[in-house]
Amino acid sequence: MAGAYINTSLPDVSDRMLFAVPKKGRLYDQCVGLLSDIGIEFNRKPRHDIALVSNMPIALVFLPAADIATYVAKGNVDVGVTGLDIIRESQTEHDVAELLRLGFGRCKLQVQTPQANTQVASAQDLVGKRIVTSFINLTRQRFAELEGVADPAQIKTQVRFVSGSVEAACGLGLADGIVDLVESGDTMRAAGLHAIDTVLETESVLITNKHARFPRLAATIKQRVEGILAARRYVLCQYNIRRSALESACRIAPGRQAPTVTPLEQDGWVAVSVMVEKRALADKMDALRDIGATDILVLQIVNARA
Ligand SMILES: Nc1ncnc2c1ncn2[C@@H]1O[C@H](COP(=O)(O)OP(=O)(O)OP(=O)(O)O)[C@@H](O)[C@H]1O
Ligand SMILES: O=P(O)(O)OC[C@H]1O[C@H](OP(=O)(O)OP(=O)(O)O)[C@H](O)[C@@H]1O
């Protein structure tokens, strides 16, 4: 095979689905936790970026998060996890299919400027000025909108790429504003900056190549992840209630599909078991108690396939 060489220390991945996972950074721990929760077993040797999954025909490929969308789009790997920000920045959204939003890696890509600079109140005030960012394409697109220019290559705002520590650029006198990710806002505030515009709200996404080689396996991964995400989102609520109040109780907590109702060994009473979203749980328990529910128990869900 021209151009290829055999490295016997690399595992044979030819008949395995290649699954790209961020090799470090914010998404790494979350991804590794998710892989474990969906039953993917692997042993990553130190300094190796490929790990064979022992219980499925999958090879995990550990790559920089910023490159994963491009690898998936080009079909170098079949599926991957990365941020929506990276998919948009690398202009791969037409070549990758989004399988699932993952609910972690949530943050905002924001235009930021020194708090002390009272001349700049909105992103419009930065038109024509110097912006430093790791997201040059998204930044140019946003300033093209602000400038009313159709082609982002024609904007007058000067957008310069840096690969990290973006927030230092204003303090160093290199920029009038930056465009970077903000989650808690601590990094931004520590650099004396504040946000004046949101370019994108992002979170991690499970993506696949549109012509992926292992569509059934990718669908299995998606289903497994859905089960874990649902389990993280819901708890199982069980309570006893008089049959006469059951209809009201079902309106309060209708569940994902419908509550399970079983008769109690006590005339006129039933036991109800229902999935409830964690964030609404306390209110729902109060409301169930108000209509006479008793012995309200809350149980953690480990997995919840639809
Ligand atoms: N503070 C944050 N909160 C939530 N998600 C984030 C945050 N920073 C980055 N992300 C998400 O994680 C993706 C990868 O960024 P991350 O900073 O983890 O990678 P990196 O810059 O390659 O790693 P490192 O910062 O360790 O060098 C981002 O594109 C974004 O989707
Ligand atoms: O609003 P916060 O909670 O402070 O998070 C935002 C920071 O997180 C990311 O940086 P990261 O820690 O990944 O370092 P990096 O800049 O070296 O990528 C991002 O680039 C911001 O700097």
Ligand SMILES: [Mg+2]
């Ligand atoms: Mg980072």
